[in-house]
Amino acid sequence: MRNFVETHDGPLGSVSGRALLGRAIKGVMLAPILILGVTSASAETVDAARIVKDSCAACHTQSGNSVAPPFPKLAGMAPSYLAKQMRDVASGARKSDIMAPIMAEMERGEINALADYFARQPRTPGIVTHPDLVEEGERIYREGNKENGVPACAGCHTQDGGGAPRFPMIAAQNADYVVQQLKSFRDGERANDFGKLMRTVVSRLSEAEILAVAQYVASMPVPPAAR
Ligand code: HEC
Numbered sequence: 715m716r717n718f719v720e721t722h723d724g725p726l727g728s729v730s731g732r733a734l735l736g737r738a739i740k741g742v743m744l745a746p747i748l749i750l751g752v753t754s755a756s757a758e759t760v761d762a763a764r765i766v767k768d769s770c771a772a773c774h775t776q777s778g779n780s781v782a783p784p785f786p787k788l789a790g791m792a793p794s795y796l797a798k799q800m801r802d803v804a805s806g807a808r809k810s811d812i813m814a815p816i817m818a819e820m821e822r823g824e825i826n827a828l829a830d831y832f833a834r835q836p837r838t839p840g841i842v843t844h845p846d847l848v849e850e851g852e853r854i855y856r857e858g859n860k861e862n863g864v865p866a867c868a869g870c871h872t873q874d875g876g877g878a879p880r881f882p883m884i885a886a887q888n889a890d891y892v893v894q895q896l897k898s899f900r901d902g903e904r905a906n907d908f909g910k911l912m913r914t915v916v917s918r919l920s921e922a923e924i925l926a927v928a929q930y931v932a933s934m935p936v937p938p939a940a941r
């Protein structure tokens with residue numbers, strides 16, 4: 715709803731909007747503004763399911779439960795987190811050769827509608843590929859590693875892995891994707907975490923700990939959908 719107000723009512727109600735309107739009345743700008751107002755997307759008018767079918771499902775599936783291990787599941791994650799990631803990809807704050815050209819085309823209303831759509835999809839259970847690593851991974855997730863100063867993942871991502879608005883749901887995520895993200899935070903390739911929180915955490919994780927914690931994350935039961 716907020717998006718609707720910003721894109722449609724904003725230009726007429728806000729201070730800058732009134733300035734624009736003033737100019738429009740003096741000149742010939744009124745018509746283009748009205749046309750823009752009608753055609754620009756808002757979360758309410760976007761057909762998210764259709765965009766997903768045409769532009770996302772090949773990698774993320776229609777329900778956001780990506781099957782290919784390197785592609786992240788999106789189902790059940792907080793809409794604000796999903797939207798932030800899409801905006802970060804569009805602005806270049808999060809580098810992704812695959813996602814960048816797709817997000818470059820998206821309007822804000824479309825991003826918000828897609829985030830709402832995926833947040834509402836039920837998440838499927840994760841797949842464990844190395845059951846022998848789950849126990850060590852659980853220890854790191856719940857307690858961290860005092861020897862090398864790794865904090866417990868649970869401290870931010872919560873005990874059940876469901877997360878909080880700024881801390882993403884990671885339970886039941888694809889293990890390969892988790893490994894890949896931990897490594898790209900470590901190597902500074904992904905640097906869109908506020909306060910450098912994740913980059914600081916992973917700078918202390920060993921390679922073996924990364925593999926183990928990813929297996930535990932994949933094994934975690936599906937938590938209630940985030941908000
Ligand atoms: C060709 C495959 C592909 C397509 C098509 C695709 N994505 Fe992605 N998506 C990825 C990959 C790979 C990543 C992981 C980004 C990275 O780190 O490189 C990703 C990441 C994301 C993320 C961040 C998830 C997280 O947990 O941080 C969101 C949100 C997302 N995609 C949404 C979408 C939406 C919405 C569409 C359609 C409009 C879409 N993607 C189309 C491959 C794809």
Ligand code: HEC
Pocket residue numbers: 786798854855864865866867868869870871880881882884891892895896906907908911912915919927928931
């Ligand atoms: C101090 C808080 C904090 C701790 C501790 C923490 N994280 Fe994170 N993590 C974050 C934040 C914040 C983000 C989101 C960054 C952003 O906004 O893009 C994140 C993102 C992630 C992501 C990317 C999720 C996605 O879908 O994009 C993964 C995977 C992850 N963390 C795993 C872990 C693991 C495993 C641990 C424990 C070893 C851990 N985190 C500990 C704060 C934390």
